[in-house]
Amino acid sequence: ALTLTGCSGNGDSVSAGPLITEGTLKVCSDPSYPPFESTKDGEFVGFDIDLADLIATDLSAEVEIVSTAFEGIQSGLALDTKQCDVAISGMSINETRAKKFDFSESYFDDSLALLVTKDSGITSLKTLGDAVVGVQQGTTGETFANDEGLKPRQFEDSALAIQALNNGDVQAVINNIATVEVAAKNNTSLVVADTFATEKLGVGVRAGNTELLDSVNATIARIYEDGTHKSLVEKWMQ
Numbered sequence: 001a002l003t004l005t006g007c008s009g010n011g012d013s014v015s016a017g018p019l020i021t022e023g024t025l026k027v028c029s030d031p032s033y034p035p036f037e038s039t040k041d042g043e044f045v046g047f048d049i050d051l052a053d054l055i056a057t058d059l060s061a062e063v064e065i066v067s068t069a070f071e072g073i074q075s076g077l078a079l080d081t082k083q084c085d086v087a088i089s090g091m092s093i094n095e096t097r098a099k100k101f102d103f104s105e106s107y108f109d110d111s112l113a114l115l116v117t118k119d120s121g122i123t124s125l126k127t128l129g130d131a132v133v134g135v136q137q138g139t140t141g142e143t144f145a146n147d148e149g150l151k152p153r154q155f156e157d158s159a160l161a162i163q164a165l166n167n168g169d170v171q172a173v174i175n176n177i178a179t180v181e182v183a184a185k186n187n188t189s190l191v192v193a194d195t196f197a198t199e200k201l202g203v204g205v206r207a208g209n210t211e212l213l214d215s216v217n218a219t220i221a222r223i224y225e226d227g228t229h230k231s232l233v234e235k236w237m238q
């Protein structure tokens with residue numbers, strides 16, 4: 001088993017614990033979020049899943065994806081309770097979250113977007129009128145909608161919010177741009193009406209596990225340098 005620790009062996013050093021346990025990198029992710037993470041034929045796929053593989057490879061470890069509700073990820077609970085070593089879940093770096101766990105360097109520039117049905121007549125945030133806006137619970141999209149006074153309706157995952165739009169239960173969804181673009185591509189009656197709020201995505205690591213954080217950051221730096229990041233963007237983003 002691979003157990004790299006921060007201990008110097010002199011008996012009095014302090015360590016945040018093993019870098020990872022048993023040669024397995026456990027990754028919490030909410031797979032309702034293509035192209036970052038989703039399931040296809042029973043397998044986890046997406047940009048983040050490939051990133052997890054690269055991080056694990058650099059640690060000489062295997063990856064185990066732990067399917068986790070996003071609220072538990074962004075609140076820090078999943079990391080605190082050691083359900084996983086890292087959280088990779090299309091998660092935007094922000095101050096509230098950074099108080100609960102550490103973020104890697106950014107691995108993706110993102111933004112929020114408004115998804116509507118083509119026949120809705122909604123062309124921007126300003127023309128929402130009485131439209132009911134759906135958001136995924138615990139996301140930056142939810143915070144944004146609240147801040148705009150939109151009184152959004154919460155869904156446990158992103159796929160459920162988009163399904164509600166398809167069913168006519170809500171008239172708009174606020175979510176990240178790449179995810180709503182996938183939805184619009186899969187359903188020709190949906191369209192992206194507006195984009196706003198730039199964000200950066202990061203990997204969450206339990207506070208104090210600096211060795212693991214360093215390793216994650218080294219992988220991110222490497223994939224930007226050697227062109228792997230660019231190929232991932234080409235593979236997963238349209």
Ligand code: ARG
Nearest residue numbers: 030033089090091092139140
């Ligand atoms: N980027 C947004 C946030 O951090 C949404 C992330 C949702 N991720 C997911 N896997 N469902 O709040």
